[in-house]
Amino acid sequence: MTDYVTYSDDLEVVPENEDAQINDIVRYLQTTQKRTFDERRHATRDTHAKGQGFLKGRFTIEADLPEELAQSLFATPGAHDAVLRFATEPGAMLDDRQPAARGLGLKIFDVDGDKLGNDGRTTQDFTFNNCPVLPLTDVPTYREIHYLKAEYGHDPELLAQKIGERDDADLQTLFERLPNIDLLANSYYSQSAFRFGDYVCKYALMPNREAQRALAARPVTDDDSPGVLTEWLTEFMADNEAGFDFCIQLQTDPERMPIEDASVDWDVGESAYRKVATLTLSPQNPYTPARRVFCDDVLGFDGWLGRADLRPLGSINRVRAKAYRSSSKMRHHLNQRAEFEPTSIADVPD
Numbered sequence: 001m002t003d004y005v006t007y008s009d010d011l012e013v014v015p016e017n018e019d020a021q022i023n024d025i026v027r028y029l030q031t032t033q034k035r036t037f038d039e040r041r042h043a044t045r046d047t048h049a050k051g052q053g054f055l056k057g058r059f060t061i062e063a064d065l066p067e068e069l070a071q072s073l074f075a076t077p078g079a080h081d082a083v084l085r086f087a088t089e090p091g092a093m094l095d096d097r098q099p100a101a102r103g104l105g106l107k108i109f110d111v112d113g114d115k116l117g118n119d120g121r122t123t124q125d126f127t128f129n130n131c132p133v134l135p136l137t138d139v140p141t142y143r144e145i146h147y148l149k150a151e152y153g154h155d156p157e158l159l160a161q162k163i164g165e166r167d168d169a170d171l172q173t174l175f176e177r178l179p180n181i182d183l184l185a186n187s188y189y190s191q192s193a194f195r196f197g198d199y200v201c202k203y204a205l206m207p208n209r210e211a212q213r214a215l216a217a218r219p220v221t222d223d224d225s226p227g228v229l230t231e232w233l234t235e236f237m238a239d240n241e242a243g244f245d246f247c248i249q250l251q252t253d254p255e256r257m258p259i260e261d262a263s264v265d266w267d268v269g270e271s272a273y274r275k276v277a278t279l280t281l282s283p284q285n286p287y288t289p290a291r292r293v294f295c296d297d298v299l300g301f302d303g304w305l306g307r308a309d310l311r312p313l314g315s316i317n318r319v320r321a322k323a324y325r326s327s328s329k330m331r332h333h334l335n336q337r338a339e340f341e342p343t344s345i346a347d348v349p350d
C-alpha cells in the first residue's frame, strides 16, 4: 500500500523575507504590464498575453475512484461544463513560429464547496503549461530572473548572455527548447503543487485521442504563418472531437517531491499520473471575435479563488496569490471592463 503525504497547513516552509520579495516581483510585473499597455493602448495579461484559442467542453469526473483520488471536487462523479483558454506564455505577442511554453487555463462550472476568494463564485480554475517543471523555481529565483529581464531586456543578446552566465542556465532556457507543435498534441502540467483534499498533488492534462497525439508529428516550421497554432486549432476543431485526460500525481515523498521548488519533476516511477476526469471538446469554432474578446479581456483563471481544499502550495504559488489579482485588476481597469466571473457556460459567447 502506497503512503501518500497527508495535507496539513504546516507543509509549506515560508522564509522570513518572502513578502518583500513577492512585493518586488508584483511591482516589476505592474511596470511591464503598464509598459505594454502604453505600446498597445490595450491591456493584456502580464504573462500568457496571446490567447490562441478558446473552447467550451464537458468535464466528466470518473465514478468509483479509490479513496485517495475521490477527493474534493473529485469525490462526486458527474459532468460539468467547462471553458478553456490556450495561450502562449510570455507577456509579448510572440509569433507562433517562435518556440515558447504554451499555457492552458481551465474553468469548471457548477463547483460547490468553500472557496478561497469568498466572492460567491461557483467555478474552479486550473492552470497549466506544456512542461512538467517551472524553471523559475521559487520566489528568489523568479526575482533574480526578472531583475535580469528588467536590466537587459532591451538587448536580447546581452540578456541571453547574462542568463547564460547563471549556474542554472540550462534550466532557465528550457522553455525555448520545447517542441513547437499543435496545441492539441501537448500535455499540460500544473508544474507546482496543490492541496488535493486530504493529500497533496500536481495535476496534468494529457491528450486522449490518437488523432490528436498524431498531430505532434507535424512541428511548426519557418514556412508556416505567424498565427499557425490558432489556424491549426481552428481547422481541427471545425469537424473533429478532441479531449484530454485530467490526471493527478499524488505526493508520496516530501524530500524527492518537494512543494517549495517547482523546478523538480516529481518522478512518475514513484507516483504515476492517474486519471480522475475526462475533458471532451466537441467540434466548434475556437476563435470567433466574440469568444476571443470575452476570454482575453473579461475572463481570468486563478486557482487562488477556487476551493480551499484544492489550494495552491509552495513558494511559486505564494507569489501567484498576489500576481494574478494585480494583473487582472490592472488589465480590467485599463480596458475599463468590469471583472466578471461567469456562472454558466451560457455566459461564454459562441
Ligand code: HEM
Pocket (backbone or CB within 6 Å): 025, 029, 044, 045, 046, 047, 048, 085, 087, 103, 104, 105, 127, 128, 129, 134, 136, 142, 189, 190, 191, 192, 262, 299, 300, 301, 316, 317, 319, 320, 323, 324, 327, 328, 331
Ligand atoms: C506554477 C506554474 C504556472 C503555471 C502553470 C501558470 C499558468 C498560467 C496560465 C495558463 C495563465 C493564463 C490564465 C488566463 O488565461 O487567464 C497564467 C496567467 C498569469 N500568470 Fe501564470 N503560471 C504559473 C506560474 C506563474 C508565476 C510564478 C507567476 C508570477 C508571479 C505567474 C503570473 C501570471 C500572471 C500575472 C497571469 C495573468 C493573470 C491575469 O491577468 O488574469 N504565473 N498563468
